[in-house]
Amino acid sequence: MTLAMATPDTNLDLWLSQQTDKSLLRFLTCGSVDDGKSTLIGRLLYDSQLILDDQLASLKKESHNRTVGDEGIDFSLLVDGLAAEREQGITIDVAYRFFSTDKRKFIVADTPGHEQYTRNMATGASNADLALLLVDARKGLLTQTRRHSFILSLVGVKHVVLVVNKIDLVGYDQAIFDQIEADYRAFARDLGFQTLAAVPVSALRGDNILANSDRMPWFKGTPLVPYLETIEVAQDKAAQPFRFPVQWVNRPNLDFRGFSGTVASGEVKVGDDVLVAASRKPAKISRVVTMDGDLHSAVAGQAVTLVLDREIDVSRGDVLAHAGTVPEFSNQFQARLVWMNDEPAYQGRSYLLKVGAQIVPATITDIKFRTNVNTLEHVAANKLDLNEVGTVTIATDRAIAFDPYADNPLTGGFILIDRLSNATLAAGTISFGLRRAQNLTYQSFDVNRQVRAEQKGQEAQIVWFTGLSGSGKSTIANLLEKRLTAEGRHCYILDGDNVRHGLNKDLGFTEAARVENIRRVAEVAKLMADAGLIVLVSFISPFEKERHLAREIAGDIRFTEVYVDTPLSVAEQRDPKGLYAKARRGEIKNFTGIDSPFEVPSAPDVTLHGGQEEPAAMADKLHDWLKI
Amino acid sequence: MTSTRLTHLQSLEAESIEILREVAASFERPVMMYSIGKDSSVLLHLARKAFFPSKIPFPLLHVDTTFKFKEMIAFRDRTAEEYGFDLITHTNQDGVRDGINPFDHGSSRYTDIMKTAALRQALNAGRYDAAIGGARRDEEKSRAKERVFSHRNASHAWDPKNQRPELWRTFNTRLNPGESMRIFPISNWTELDVWTYIYDQNIPIVPLYFAKPRPVVERSGTLIMVDDERLPLEPGEAPRLETVRFRTLGCYPLTGAIRSDAADLPSIIMEMQASRTSEREGRLIDSDSVGSMEKKKQEGYF
Numbered sequence: 001m002t003l004a005m006a007t008p009d010t011n012l013d014l015w016l017s018q019q020t021d022k023s024l025l026r027f028l029t030c031g032s033v034d035d036g037k038s039t040l041i042g043r044l045l046y047d048s049q050l051i052l053d054d055q056l057a058s059l060k061k062e063s064h065n066r067t068v069g070d071e072g073i074d075f076s077l078l079v080d081g082l083a084a085e086r087e088q089g090i091t092i093d094v095a096y097r098f099f100s101t102d103k104r105k106f107i108v109a110d111t112p113g114h115e116q117y118t119r120n121m122a123t124g125a126s127n128a129d130l131a132l133l134l135v136d137a138r139k140g141l142l143t144q145t146r147r148h149s150f151i152l153s154l155v156g157v158k159h160v161v162l163v164v165n166k167i168d169l170v171g172y173d174q175a176i177f178d179q180i181e182a183d184y185r186a187f188a189r190d191l192g193f194q195t196l197a198a199v200p201v202s203a204l205r206g207d208n209i210l211a212n213s214d215r216m217p218w219f220k221g222t223p224l225v226p227y228l229e230t231i232e233v234a235q236d237k238a239a240q241p242f243r244f245p246v247q248w249v250n251r252p253n254l255d256f257r258g259f260s261g262t263v264a265s266g267e268v269k270v271g272d273d274v275l276v277a278a279s280r281k282p283a284k285i286s287r288v289v290t291m292d293g294d295l296h297s298a299v300a301g302q303a304v305t306l307v308l309d310r311e312i313d314v315s316r317g318d319v320l321a322h323a324g325t326v327p328e329f330s331n332q333f334q335a336r337l338v339w340m341n342d343e344p345a346y347q348g349r350s351y352l353l354k355v356g357a358q359i360v361p362a363t364i365t366d367i368k369f370r371t372n373v374n375t376l377e378h379v380a381a382n383k384l385d386l387n388e389v390g391t392v393t394i395a396t397d398r399a400i401a402f403d404p405y406a407d408n409p410l411t412g413g414f415i416l417i418d419r420l421s422n423a424t425l426a427a428g429t430i431s432f433g434l435r436r437a438q439n440l441t442y443q444s445f446d447v448n449r450q451v452r453a454e455q456k457g458q459e460a461q462i463v464w465f466t467g468l469s470g471s472g473k474s475t476i477a478n479l480l481e482k483r484l485t486a487e488g489r490h491c492y493i494l495d496g497d498n499v500r501h502g503l504n505k506d507l508g509f510t511e512a513a514r515v516e517n518i519r520r521v522a523e524v525a526k527l528m529a530d531a532g533l534i535v536l537v538s539f540i541s542p543f544e545k546e547r548h549l550a551r552e553i554a555g556d557i558r559f560t561e562v563y564v565d566t567p568l569s570v571a572e573q574r575d576p577k578g579l580y581a582k583a584r585r586g587e588i589k590n591f592t593g594i595d596s597p598f599e600v601p602s603a604p605d606v607t608l609h610g611g612q613e614e615p616a617a618m619a620d621k622l623h624d625w626l627k628i
Numbered sequence: 629m630t631s632t633r634l635t636h637l638q639s640l641e642a643e644s645i646e647i648l649r650e651v652a653a654s655f656e657r658p659v660m661m662y663s664i665g666k667d668s669s670v671l672l673h674l675a676r677k678a679f680f681p682s683k684i685p686f687p688l689l690h691v692d693t694t695f696k697f698k699e700m701i702a703f704r705d706r707t708a709e710e711y712g713f714d715l716i717t718h719t720n721q722d723g724v725r726d727g728i729n730p731f732d733h734g735s736s737r738y739t740d741i742m743k744t745a746a747l748r749q750a751l752n753a754g755r756y757d758a759a760i761g762g763a764r765r766d767e768e769k770s771r772a773k774e775r776v777f778s779h780r781n782a783s784h785a786w787d788p789k790n791q792r793p794e795l796w797r798t799f800n801t802r803l804n805p806g807e808s809m810r811i812f813p814i815s816n817w818t819e820l821d822v823w824t825y826i827y828d829q830n831i832p833i834v835p836l837y838f839a840k841p842r843p844v845v846e847r848s849g850t851l852i853m854v855d856d857e858r859l860p861l862e863p864g865e866a867p868r869l870e871t872v873r874f875r876t877l878g879c880y881p882l883t884g885a886i887r888s889d890a891a892d893l894p895s896i897i898m899e900m901q902a903s904r905t906s907e908r909e910g911r912l913i914d915s916d917s918v919g920s921m922e923k924k925k926q927e928g929y930f
Contacts, residue, residue: 012894016824024636093791095772096765098818105636107816119793123775126795155795247646248653252682260678262646291680301634303645303678316653340793354798357653413796422802427795 022100025228026107028124029163030152031134032144033113036165040134040203041097041110042075044225047210048099075203093117094124103229113144118387119340122151122427126413129233130159132224137170137200140180146187147373150389153191154336154429156409159233160193163224167216168202174218190376195231199224237300241325242266242274243403243411245356246318250305258289258305259314264356264410266322268306269297276312277319277327277401283308317358319401319411327411331399332365332434338389341418341425345384345392346627350457350488351425353396355414361397361488362416363457368392384426393434395457397488405429419486449557452532456490458628460529462554465538466547466601467564468593469579470571472610472618473538476564479619481536484628492528494521495538509590515546522550529557534628542598562622563601566610568593637825640817641674646797647776647813648678648760652685654801655758655809659751662688662715664700665877666833667762670814670822673831675760676711687714689750689759693742694719695730695879697855703834716754720746730881731860739882748784751808758801758809766818776815782806823900827893836874837896839888843867850884875900 029037097108109124125131131152135145152160162184170176181198188196199208200219207213208223222230243264250258268274272285287307288295298304306320314320321327339345345364353362370381370390384390405412409429416426453460463480465473474495481491499521500507507513518541525535541547551559571593572580583591590596606625608618634642651658660675662668675684690704708715720728723741730738751759765772775791777799792800803809814822826833843854845867852859854867859881861867872885873896890896 012898016827016897022636024639093773093788095769096816097772098766120791123793123795127797248649248679250679250682256681258681260649262642289681291677299634301639301642303642303649305680352802354800356798357650409796413798415793415795415798415800417800417802422800422804424792424794424800427793 022103022105023234024105024107025130025231025233026109026128027130027132027228028094028109028111028121028128028157029132029134030111030121030125030148031113031163032136032139032142032148035113035134035136035139036203037110037113037132037134039075040132040163040165040201041108043203043206043209044106044108045097045099046075047206047225048101093120101225101229106228115144115147115387118147118151119338119427121148122155122338122340125152125155125157126427128157130161130228130231131157132161132163134163134165135180135184137164137167137173137176137180141183141187143374145184147387149188149191150371150373150376151338153193154338154389155413155427156405156429158192158194159231160188160196161224161227162196162198164198164200165203167200168205168207172200172207172215174216177219187376197221197227199227237265238267240265240300240408241327242268242272242320242322243327243408244268244274244306244320245358245411246314246316246320247357249315256307257311258287258307259318259320260303260305261357262303263298263300265300265408267297267299268320268322273323274308274320275323275326276314277321277329278399279313279318280326281312282323283310283312285309317356319356321401327401327403327408328433329399329401330433331396332393333402334368334391334393334431334434335414335428336389336391336431337364337384337416337426337428339384339386339426341423342386343418343425344386345390345426347382348458348628350419352417352419353394353400353414353428354417355400355402355430356411358400359417360400361419363395363488364392365395365454365457366393391431394428397457402430402433404432406431419488420483449530449532452530454532456532458489458532458534459558460532460534461558461560461628462525462529462535462537462550463560463562463622463626464525464541464547464550465536465562465564466541466604467610468566468568468571468598469540469591470574470576471564471566472608472615473540473564475615476562476608476619476622477536477538479616480622483619483623484534489534489628490532491534491536493536493538494525494528496540499524509588511590514543515549518543518546518550519553522553525550526553526555526557529554540592540598542592542596544599544602547601560606560626561601561604562606562608563604564608564610564618565600570611637821637828640814640821641677641825643797643816644671644674644813645678647799647811648675650799650801651758651760651811651813652679654799657754657756658686658758658760659689659716659754659756660684660686660760661762662690662704663762663877664690664696664704664834665762666822666826666837667764667814669831669833670817670825671760671762672707672711672713673829674813684713686760687716687754689754689756690715690717691743691746691750692717692719693738693746693879694724695742695858695881697834697836697853697877697880697883699836700834700877703832707832716750718746718750718753720749729858730879731858735882738879742879751784756808757803758811760811760813762814763812764817764819764822765815774812774815776812777801778810778812779803780808780810784808786810820897820900823893823897827897834877836877839871839873839891839895841869841871842885844870844872844885851887852883853880853885855880 095110099106111121111124164177164180177200200216201208207215210225212223244261245264246259247261250260268285270285275282285306286309288298289305319327347364347367350361350363353360367381368391369378370388372379403411412430414428415424418425449460465477467473477493481493484491504517504520507517525537528535575581582588583594592598679685720742728738728741763771775794779792844851845865851872871889873888874885890899
């Protein structure tokens with residue numbers, strides 16, 4: 001093959017400067033499944049002549065047996081990249097496409113329409129300036145249209161184009177278009193979009209894409225591509241307060257210590273007075289370093305390395321700001337969440353929260369309400385399921401620097417990460433700080449059990465395991481403690497080993513001594529719960545009366561009785577400490593199950609079948625039941 | 629700078645630098661894949677910028693299939709010496725022992741063993757938890773779907789149907805034991821962006837990108853350069869000198885040259901602008917079957 005040569009008189013420098021001076025528009029296509037998003041993008045690529053000969057050839061081959069336009073091509077094949085997507089004819093994940101016109105460069109995120117892939121739509125929306133929201137002219141607004149609109153609003157997309165597609169299939173009927181536009185404007189009134197335009201198109205046939213279509217003389221608005229080429233979306237981020245999240249401490253040798261990062265907003269100059277948001281330690285900027293030479297200043301979007309005039313403690317996660325315009329610094333805030341995991345969000349659960357370069361353990365302290373995406377109404381909720389959007393309060397283990405998302409998306413947007421699987425669970429946007437950590441004073445509240453427990457982000461409670469020796473109580477309690485601790489909970493296990501050898505070493509095994517043993521353990525459990533802990537008590541506690549006593553001592557503390565129901569034959573076979581053998585030989589008296597009875601609990605809260613299930617499965621089952 | 633708004637290339641550069649710094653700050657043992665091509669040259673340049681005045685805080689890894697162009701290897705060693713980065717090269721010795729080559733074993737099997745398996749070996753041997761690559765989303769359909777921080781399970785496999793959501797520039801870099809991450813800092817660059825950046829920044833690239841008379845044979849429409857005596861010539865076939873260049877670089881028996889007179893960067897860029905074929909067309913491994921790249925990636929290919 002031979003490629004065409006450039007004309008000799010082409011001025012490359014001029015041409016190159018035109019290329020690099022073009023502005024960049026990042027947009028996404030969204031809307032319900034089958035509204036034609038992929039076809040529209042294929043159309044945009046085709047019409048801007050970005051589909052190359054070899055791609056076109058393979059496309060025509062693949063378009064066999066599919067819905068095609070005048071060009072004989074199923075445009076959606078261009079963008080559905082995964083084998084599973086082409087097989088099922090749906091879009092699963094966001095695909096990025098690139099095209100440019102004489103006026104602009106475009107990065108397009110083609111996002112999936114199915115509800116189950118809403119998280120991938122949010123991924124595409126989070127970096128977009130503008131959204132093309134597609135609606136099928138035959139169907140009008142659907143739940144997904146509304147859900148996507150709400151998510152656009154939540155992640156801060158300010159410019160929306162309502163693309164009423166497949167208008168050819170309703171006979172280019174103006175009344176249908178007008179009705180859909182009116183419905184949508186009514187719905188979107190409170191979503192905070194700065195601009196909202198509506199265009200009737202046929203992506204398959206190319207109507208109103210590049211130019212006004214003869215088939216819709218009634219449409220007087222701007223066609224799609226000219227609209228995208230001219231809409232002004234840039235916000236003057238340089239005029240906002242200066243924020244510099246420190247990503248990496250740059251220390252090649254003892255003589256140089258710089259802080260590398262990207263200016264999130266505002267501008268910084270050599271000589272400026274800055275503060276570390278967390279410590280409020282001041283310093284002056286002495287250098288703005290890049291490999292191309294030192295700069296006098298840096299603006300939003302530039303990746304630089306800042307050098308300060310004095311040695312102060314700054315590390316990854318710190319935020320530098322100008323004195324007087326510092327970000328909020330708090331350990332509590334209200335936020336909106338899009339939940340992206342099959343496992344729902346619960347109040348009191350602990351997660352990892354990442355905002356900027358800061359990662360901290362964090363707890364959802366309150367789910368205030370869920371938003372119904374169809375009506376935008378607030379609905380009471382005690383959990384958030386996959387793809388649900390809620391308003392919550394969050395407490396972090398230590399104070400973090402942030403801005404409200406509306407003021408600064410880069411310092412106000414965060415993700416929640418699962419502490420065990422490391423999956424990304426949610427996208428969140430901070431609405432406002434609830435109280436400044438430094439304003440907390442001890443006079444303002446009485447320190448009681450609830451306050452102590454809230455400080456640990458949990459409900460103080462007692463989980464009481466009863467069952468034969470060797471039934472598996474301690475094994476399950478240990479597994480539960482491990483999982484809760486990994487989730488950021490504060491637990492303690494009381495069992496025979498740590499109580500009988502100390503606190504209760506004066507007690508024998510007569511019936512009276514056993515009652516006193518249980519009483520003391522119940523009192524200790526109560527004190528620990530009063531300190532705000534989750535107390536796991538693992539005692540044989542064979543008598544119904546003493547288990548009642550323990551529950552009574554707990555008073556208003558949540559008390560869960562867990563019966564580990566393992567048959568004597570199984571427990572005796574395990575005999576981890578050789579006690580059954582000794583009891584059978586008569587070396588131990590009053591041994592439960594041998595010469596002392598075990599009273600089967602009449603109404604345990606949870607029964608685990610120790611002879612049938614694995615300890616880990618039982619611990620998980622109990623964890624789910626407890627919903628701690 | 630008079631304007632407070634960054635140009636297209638400046639904002640792409642800053643985005644890539646931020647990603648590279650996030651890798652250095654978040655992982656225990658990162659490594660950067662170095663394939664010696666133009667995208668690797670851009671990646672190397674960006675990494676030098678990201679950490680200046682420090683040296684690049686991770687090694688560069690080149691998987692040598694033993695069939696790379698000789699000029700690539702010379703360029704690699706020259707570049708490593710000039711910039712002083714830590715270069716690791718790896719070749720699948722099992723493949724060498726079995727004499728695996730693209731002629732007798734086919735491009736697909738050869739690539740599996742000398743590239744994909746070799747890469748897995750090298751990543752396992754280095755116990756790298758993060759591998760940085762120069763792939764771009766405009767290259768191929770399954771690449772267009774990939775995250776910037778792309779999660780891999782313990783066997784280096786990609787699960788395209790279950791990618792982590794990736795919000796804003798807040799990357800989830802956390803891993804469980806044995807898992808790893810592939811990171812693509814120039815995901816949002818196009819081929820034209822790469823070339824204009826190379827021109828703008830005066831970045832050295834392998835001379836094979838520039839047109840020059842080279843010995844080639846033509847096979848089913850593809851021009852293959854006879855880089856050494858290992859290329860078996862068919863009866864009656866003789867290499868002839870043609871003025872050609874390469875749009876992408878890989879293993880010489882699997883990389884098609886194009887006839888061109890573009891001997892400097894301006895000519896290359898102008899030629900590219902006029903071109904009507906995509907750059908991967910010169911790569912013989914992608915066109916085996918629809919979705920073949922996705923399949924390779926699931927198996928651990930970059």
